[in-house]
Every structure is written in C-alpha cells, then in structure tokens.
Amino acid sequence: MRILLVAYEFPPSPSPQSLRWAYLVRELSARGHAVHVLAPDLPGDAFGLPDSAAVMVHRTNAGPIIGFIAARSRRPEARRGLDDTCTWQPAGPSKPKPHLNWKGKLFQHIKGVAGYTTFPDIRGEWKPDDALDELVASLRPDVVVCSHEPASTLRLGRQLRGRVAWVVDLGDPVLAPYTPWRWRRRARALEREVWRGADGVTVTTQATASLLASRHGTPFGQCTVVPQGYDDGQRAPAPWCGDFFDQSLLEVVYTGSFYGFRDPTAVISGLLRTQGVRLTVASMSVPPTLLALAREHPQYLRLLGFLPHDQALTLQSGADLVLNIANEDPVQVPGKLFEYLGSGRPILHVGQPTDQVADLLQRAGVGWVCENSPDAVAGMLATLRDDRRAGRLGDGLDRDPALLSCYRWTRLAQDYESVLELACQRFDSGAGKAPPLAQPEPANP
Template sequence: MRLLLIAYDFPPVPSPQSLRWAYLARELALAGHEVHVLAPDIDGYGGGGLPVLPDTLMIHRVWPGPLTGYLTLRHRKRRSAMRTVDAGADVASMPSAVTVQLNWKGKLRRRIEDGLSARLGHGLNWKGHAMEAIKRVMSLPLFPDSRAEWQPWAKRRLRELLDQYQPDVVISSHEPAMTIELGALARKNGYPWVADLGDPVLAPYTPRRWRKRALATERMLCARADLVTVTSDHAREVLRNRHKIGEERCAILTQGFDHREVVARDTSVSFDDGKLELLYTGSFYSFRRIGALLEAVLAVSSVRLSVATIIAPPELIAAARRHPDRIRLLGFIPHSQAVALQRRCDVLVNLANENPVQVPGKFFEYLGSGTPILHIGGAENDFAARLLRHSGGGWCEPDDPALLQSRLASLAEGKARDGKVPSVAGTDFDVMQYSWKNLSQRLVELISSRMPATAEVAANPLTNDARTI
C-alpha cells in the first residue's frame, strides 16, 4: 500500500505527535508499505534520541514559511559556525578564549541577557522571548496559530506529490489543525483520507477567537474523511455527540510503545538503592498539577522524585531549590534516554489530565517499560486509570496529599524490607497490543475494512499495483 502522511510535527521535532508518527511510519515502512511524508523543513530541539527511520521511508521537506524559515536559517548558520570553530580551535585554549575575548560591552550585554533570562524564566534570553512574542502576534490572524504560515507551500507541494505518486491513502496528523485542511484537499481530489486526531480540534485549550472555526473544521472532517482515528474512547464519544459520526468511520488508535528498542544502561542519571525512586517524564499544563505529589514526597523521608521536563512549573522549581536531595530536576532529556530511565526507576508517576478525552502518550511508554505506575488524579472513568487497573500495572490514587503519602510510605517500606517495590497483582493482560508494530497493523486493518478499494494492496504491501513511480 502506498501512503502519504501530512505531518507538521515529525522528526527532528520531538513532540508527542511527532513521536507517534515516527513510530507508526517506521513500522509501516518496515512492513513493506511505501510511505511518503510531507513535513516542514524545520530543526528540532533538545538532545535528539528519536527513533531511527528506515531509508525506505521518503520524507518530502517544504519551506515552513517566512518567520519559521528565517529562524531555521539563522539556527543552521549559527550551528555551522560553531562546528567550524570547534574543528579549527585548540581545545586546551577554548575555555579561556571564550571568556577573555569579551570586552566590557560584551560582558555588560551578557549580564543584561542573563538578568532578563532569570527574570522572564523558561531559559530563554531576550532574543528568544522577542521571537516568542512575534509568534504570538502572528498567531492572532492565523488558524490555529503561527504554524499555519506553512500551509501555502505545503498545499503546492501536496498537489505535486499527489500527481507524482498517486497514493492509495492520504493521512493527516493533527495537530496543528491546518493539516486537516490539507487532508481535505486531497479528499477533494479523489484520494481516500484518514484524519488522525490527537485531541478533538475544538479542545479546552482552543483560544476563544478560534472556537467557532475549530468546531467547523471538526465538523468538516467528520463529514468528509473516510476514516477518523482518535486515541481514546472519550474522544470518540465527543465526536459522536457533536457530529453524529458513526462507529464505522471513527476508530480508536491509541498511543503506544516501542517493543524494538534495546536501551543500553544510561549512567548519566543515578538512582539510590536506599530510596524509593519516583520518576516523571513529560510536560506540565494548567490541567496537570503536581502540588499534592510534592507535599506527599516531602512527607516521606525515604522518597525522591526525579522530573524530566522542558519547562518546570514554579512550585516544582521552588521545591527542588529548597529540597535538592528530595526533588531532582533533570531538565529536557532525549526521548531514548527518557525510555531508559523509565525502565530503571522504582515507580513511574503519571499525572492525569482533568479532561478524560486527553490521554498522555507517555502513559503507554510507561506500560511498555514494565515499571509499576502511580497514576494520580483523574475521573473514575479516566481511560488511563481503567487501563492501569485492567493491566495490573500499578496503582491509582486521588490527587490527595494524605492518600499519596500513605501509598508512598507503604511502597518505601516494602522496598526497604525486600530490596524492591512490592509487586502489583498479576493479570493475563497482553501489553504487546499497544506496541507500535501492532498499532500500525491495526491501522492497516482499519484502512482495509473502511476503504475496500485499498484492501487488495494492503494485503500485499510488497507488491505494488500497476502504477509506477
């Protein structure tokens, strides 16, 4: 089967949606399907550690638009200059050279920049904050935000790819929402369209000015897409209630974990055998709070919490400064390193979202790690809580300091007594159903059953049809 994926977030960007389609595209390509990806030509951030993509996967990069294109070009020039300096410099003289060559103006500017960075937070200097401000201004007229500047160039390249490769199926990866409009364009030109949604287009975090348009876009995709995939039953229920989309066209394709990954022991972060070591890897939002857990951790002396995140909330930063031996901030770490740490700690922490429609992708990474999970908060019918109870892979606790303290004290006592965290009651749960390999196979089955015209090529991925490239 020949697939064309439209994805704004794709490696080297390390976002959750990028990881989702990096893994799915990799597994589809390894299974023999022909996979093309339309993505913007942008740089990633962080330390890499993303899935290695097979050479057979073909990525078509497109200029991302004026502002992002300018920032990308500047970043690449700066990176190239640093490589040139590194290649020609005397390593022994580098530290002193960096300091000595600053004159009084340079030193003054650095002090001002450092002061602004400390005051503004988020680790950005004044230039970074200026660019963030420009992006916010650009987002005012662009739907859903400044990333929509990519759309005109993506639309032109999409038409070329459709004519050149004539894919059996076009898949749009949301977010951002303008990929949905590109998928609708492919559908208008006669190509089967799968709309993959992380969250519904109209979500609690949608800016007020875009809610009407987000709902209209969501209604359009439910009417026109041949298949809509969502990550939870709650998300599917939202689309059913809003747009009356039938179950035959709206299917659940959850997030997953990489069963192929062979992770070497990562020694850059150590864990103490004498403590109960908790680990949280992921982002923080207003609907994902950590206050109750911090209070519980600090109340049990033999517990330490490590957090790997790109931007830590103020209360977490303050707690780490006051109690560096109990709360440890690891900063942003590469995806592969995060997976390694997940398999070495005692207990993984999952903070439930207030909205049950949203299920963090890292929860499925946690499941695949084999490490017990402490799921905190959420409603009784929260998808992650139900799945955790069914799997027997951990414990669900309310967002209550006293109850969390009791649970942590019990786990710490068990580790001190037995040398390991008490095991969770075992079940016959098959975690492999959430591996990316199995999820990619499910996607192919969904496409084949919902789109009969693709069934024959889906069943024989290694044999192309009569068309030639």
C-alpha cells in the same frame, strides 16, 4: 499501499504526535508499504526518535517566521540564542534553565503575536498546498493521512476529497478545553467537516470517539481507536545511568510535560511530606515554582531538563516506579502512559479512580491509582516506600501480557494498516464519494 502522510509534528520535532508517527511509519514501512511524508523543514536532530531509511520525507518551508528561525538556527553563531528552553549534551542529561535570554524571549513574543492571528497557532503558517498537489499527482498514493495536531493540517484534506482516499489521524478533538475562545467556532466547524467528510478517522481513546459522535452524529467514514503505544525494541543503556539512582530511596520518575490542565501541585506537596522518596523529572520546561522547590529540596526533587526519547526510555526502566499525572479533560490520556507500559516498571497514576487510565492500569495489573490531593499522594508514597524497603514493591500486581501486547507499536501498525485498507476499499467502491461542503469555514468570531 502507497501512503502519503501530511504531518507538521514529525521528527525532528520531539512532540508526542511526532513520536507517534515516527513509530507508525517505521512499522508500516517494515510491513512492505511505500511511505512518503510531507512535513515542514524544521531544525534539529532526531532527538532519539526511531528512524526508517525506507521512508521518504519531503520537506517544505515551515512558513515566514518559523522558516526564518529554522534557517537562523542552523548557523552555529545563532544556535546559542535560539535553543534556550533546554539543551542536551551527549555526556548526560541537562538541567532545565530557569529563564530565557533576550533572544529566546523575543522568539516567544513573536510566536505569541503570530499565533494570535494564525489558526490554530503559529504552526498554521505552514501552507504546503502546492507541494501536496504535486505529490499527489506524482506519487499517486492510495491513501493520504492528515495528522492532527495542529488543526491546520486538517484543512489540507479539503483539496483531496474525491481525488484520493483520505484518512485523518485526529487523536484529540480539534475543539478542546484549551482552545482559545477566538478559535472555538472555527475549531468546531473544522472538526465537524473532518468527521463528516474523511474516509476514515482515527482517535486515541474511546471517550474521544464518543464525544465526537455526540457533537456531530454518525461519521462519514469509520472511526477507529488507535491509541499511543510503546516500543519493545532493545535499547543500549545511557552512559550516565550507572549510579544515577540511590538504592536507599524510593526512586520515582516522571518524563513528560506540564500544562495548565496537568497540574503537579498536589504531587509535589505530597512528595515533600514523605521522607525516603525522590522524584526525578525529565521535561523540556517546568513551572517556575518547581524550579524553586528543586533548589530548596534537592533530596526530594531532581530536575533533568530535556532528554532525547531513547534516553527517557532508559531512565524510566531504571526507576522503582514511574509517575503519571492525569489531564483535567477525561477524554485525554497522556501519551507517556503508554511508554510507561513498556518500561516494565510499576505505574503510579495520580487522578480519578474511575478515569480511563485507572481502568487500564487495573485491567493490565501494572500499577496503582491515587487521588490528586497532597494527603492521598503522601499516604500512597509512604506505603510504596515501605513496600520497597521490605522487598515487596509490586507484589500485588499481576501483569497481563496479552493486554499489554495490544499497545506495542508493531501491533498498532497492523491496526492502522487495516484502517487504511478499509478507507481505500470504501473510496474505490464509490462509497467514499466526497459529500458536498455544508458551509464555508467560518471567519474568526
């Protein structure tokens, strides 16, 4: 097949969706498909994400503001003021910076102002409509995939309907608990249009599929669950990992982001009550309270700042166990959870014992579940610390290799290939004739 992917989040962006497509296009290309990607021209290197020389990436200007920032950041004298969230040096991991300098603060302010008037945020200023038309005309792809997030990529499908098979990699709902109120009506309308208009929709959890069906009824095309995954390739050890972990401690690693809907407060409170345990956090940015606690309690908490993807995987594989913190929204599963499945290390999930992650860990036999409260976390960490000291950490776990293999990127690419083939068959047979648009996209409330 000739596949055209439209994705804002694509390397060099270090986001979870960028990671997802870095692996999927690599594997789809390896399976013999001609893969092209339409993406914004963003600065940076690959941040340790996989690369495939066979994939052709077509870059266009990211928009007035981000495009200007991208151009400026390529100038050596400007990089010092624009990379203030965190930097990485090849010799080892960085330390998270407690604050932005004036240039970083100005950039954040500009992003905030622009995001207030641009749907769904500042990324919506990327409008490659003409470039997409030209690529479809010249490449004549069998299928076009629009990747969410951001939601602005989904509207591009409007100009493709009836011309080419159209698949939407939706992942999470467009209308989510964190969607600003000013965009909620517009987000719901776009979500419904995609659900009722695309030749195929992929989501990352069954709970998301069920939620969307309850909101919008039967989808026009087939909805398929294709979760995040893990890479089973060989990785060279990072040069700084030699004596990075203390053999006298229970070493816990968290590699992920912190959001308003993923609160580490209970985890940190429980950690600080438990001697002999240290948590290492690799994250692009952390809450100010976490920075203060790390300075006050270095024996319990170590912050590394941002790590490239490949080194984050190395860090995970060297820990005694890896930590997953549940999102408040039960339909969302953190993408890092699937990376953890590939680390070979036991997983401690802090969340509800009945949520999707808890069910997966129990079926796969790879970890434990703990309620998100300081007392529960402290008790669990003390038990695991004692088990490690006694040499029995993980003895009660029974890994299921067959289940875990379902989450390898090589397997998930096969699943995605089936989704694309089905969408093409539907379109070519005439069953995929685009339905009429019900209503124009509503204005902002």
